[in-house]
Amino acid sequence: MKKHTVNICTGTTCFVMGGSELLLLDELLPDDLKDVIEIKGSPCIGICKNADYGKAQADHAPFVQIDGEVVDEASIQKVVDHLRRLNA
Amino acid sequence: MLNINNNSSRLKKEILVRIARLQFEGKLADGVHNIPRELAPPNGTPIRCCMYHDREIIRHRVIARLGCGLEDYDDEKRLSEYAEAALNREKPVGPVLTVLDLACNSCVRSHFMVTNACQACLARPCLVNCGKKAIEIKNGRACIDSEKCVSCGLCLQNCPYHAIIKIPVPCEEACPVGAIAKGENGREHIDYDKCISCGNCMRECPFGAMIDKSQLVDVIKHMMADKKVVALYAPAAAAQFRIEPGRLDGALLAAGFSNVVEVALGADITASKEAAEFAERMEKGEKMMTTSCCPAYVRAVREHVPELLSCVSDTRTPMHYAAEIAKREFPDCVTVFIGPCLAKRREGLDDDLVDYVISIEELGALFVARGIDVTKAAPVPGKKIPTPEGRNFAKSGGVAQAVKAFLKDTSILKEAIIDGLDKAGMKRLAEFGKINAGTLPRTDDTPNLIEVMACQGGCIAGPSVITNPKVALSQLTKYAESGVRAS
Structure with a gap:
């Protein structure tokens, strides 16, 4: 099975607004998800500066991309929920 | 312990970012009044009873982030006036920490409570272990007499149904030196003679009511x-x-x-x-x-x-x-x-x-x-x-x-x-x-x-x-x- 890719933005805006917590994702991931995802840290993925994203972008940091799809105001729980939906 | 990234710490940072942005644009005094509305928008879900209540509390938070004291809060004064005062301030002033009265939940006094998980069992370990005879069984449930209870926690430790819980006051619990206590209005009050400014209460209050005075504007x-x-x-x-x-x-x-x-x-x-x-x-x-x-x-x-x-x-x-x-x-x-x-x-x-x-x-x-x-x-x-x-x-x-x-x-x-x-x-x-x-x-x-x-x-x-x-x-x-x- 193809693994889901979780790309965590480590740019400073995301990091400051709560993304630092996501560094613990690997450690806090529930067992059922451990083998089905691949976690990557990425330099700023630019969503905070992207006017096309809609809403006042920087205000919705931190951002995570899951298989390319953007999750805003990301928390560990939000990422886990999203992955569970994908995996259902 | 609260985790570091929670909604309260996020709100704090959102306010700071907005203040800093406005200031760099030279629009602090002009734009600062928009912050409460932006952070508690009409279509959002309010945290308190309504968005107006939320906005009023955010207004107080903005004042503290501007480095102004909440001790002499003036209801009549506009945020722009507070911003001007911050920009014209020569030196920062203490105290560094203050209680945002409006945000304080006035948590009920720390106490032990019997929940409806209580089965009024035969063994009654809560009653047996209570040295103060503070527990009796009424209407099929254990009851704690708050006058007699000394908060030792033995009932909680011994209940096989986990039916007894402790309801703490997080800031008082976090304070290592007993500097925080309830004032007459039930809200928390800091005794600055005792306070060591460790910041534990600020970190632990789930309502973000313990608030420091920022010097970022300066x-x-x-x-x-x-x-x-x-x-x-x-x-x-x-x-x-x-x-x-x-x-x-x-x-x-x-x-x-x-x-x-x-x-x-x-x-x-x-x-x-x-x-x-x-x-x-x-x-x-x-x-x-x-x-x-x-x-x-x-x-x-x-x-x-x-x-x-x-x-x-x-x-x-x-x-x-x-x-x-x-x-x-x-x-x-x-x-x-x-x-x-x-x-x-x-x-x-x-x-x-x-x-x-x-x-x-x-x-x-x-x-x-x-x-x-x-x-x-x-x-x-x-x-x-x-x-x-x-x-x-x-x-x-x-x-x-x-x-x-x-x-x-x-x-x-x-x-x-x-x-x-x-x-x-x-x-x-x-x-x-x-x-x-x-x-x-x-x-x-x-x-x-x-x-x-x-x-x-x-x-x-x-x-x-x-x-x-x-x-x-x-x-x-x-x-x-x-x-x-x-x-």
Whole structure:
């Protein structure tokens, strides 16, 4: 099975607004998800500066991309929920 | 313990980012009144009863973030007027911490409660174990008589159904020195004579009602006036980011600081002086010395364990020595200490060499407002690189280690570490106080150097960090390893 890719933005805006917590994702991931995802840290993925994203972008940091799809105001729980939906 | 990234800490940062952005655009006084509406929009889900209530509380938060006191809150005064006052302020003022009355939940007094999970069982371990006879069974459920209950917790520990819970008052629980109590209106009140500014209550209040007074507006004001504004960054600040050494310096310069001094250089001076002081004191026949770099600890001794006062090292803190370096190298500069500590802000108010103290959250907001990516900043390493020991001041055990490294004869050293001034830490401190006063016996195991840090884990677990202390510790280790060992 193809693994889901979780790309965590480590740019400073995301990091400051709560993304630092996501560094613990690997450690806090529930067992059922451990083998089905691949976690990557990425330099700023630019969503905070992207006017096309809609809403006042920087205000919705931190951002995570899951298989390319953007999750805003990301928390560990939000990422886990999203992955569970994908995996259902 | 609340995790570091929660909605309350997020709101704090959102307000700071907005204030900083407006200020850099020169629109602080004009635009500041929009912040409550932006953060509690008409189509949002209110936290309190309605968005108007939310906005009013945010208004108070904005005032504190502008560095103005909530103690003399004026309902008639507009946010723009508060902003003007902040921009025209010559010096920051205390107290550094205050209660946002409107946000305080007036939590009910800490107590034990029987939930409806109670089965009124035959064994009745709650009733049997209660030494105060505070429990009786009424209407098929255990009842606690609050007059008799002494909050020992035995009923909770013994109930097989987990039917008894403790409802705490988080700020009171977090305060190690009993400085927080309910006022007449049921809201919390800080006794500033007892408060050691450790910031535990600020970190633990789930309503964000314990609020510090920011100095970020003052710092940005000096930057915009093209003053020489020197950033003194604490090792705990460096440990927040996963970056190579030197990048934070580059990012600080890009954010508007004119120069950067690593506080770890000040820590090296503290460690070397403290080692010399320790050797001298022991030679004079003194039996015990404690570190003095943690201002919350020093205040704790002064207000709560005076028996230990003579043991506190007279050596100044790394912040002080770093400010001294800055004032010497860059005459007429404005010095800004950056660290995760609330007590440092109080220390800064009393130190003539330190002009301002900002938190890691405020530093983060500054970077966000200016659109600076620390991970991409050009590295600008300092001319002088501190020792690994100096950089390790930010973790528990690091200061004692540094003193040891600077000590000529380490055989005289018997160190002890008090890792965190929670209630247990305060108890240990009191014991050392009694030993020093002679009311408890001194044994062969009694240490002669005691390192005390108010935050468990050290400064990397300070009340205004943005990174989980576990992650910060590994980042601190890397940062320290790249230090240059003293020859």
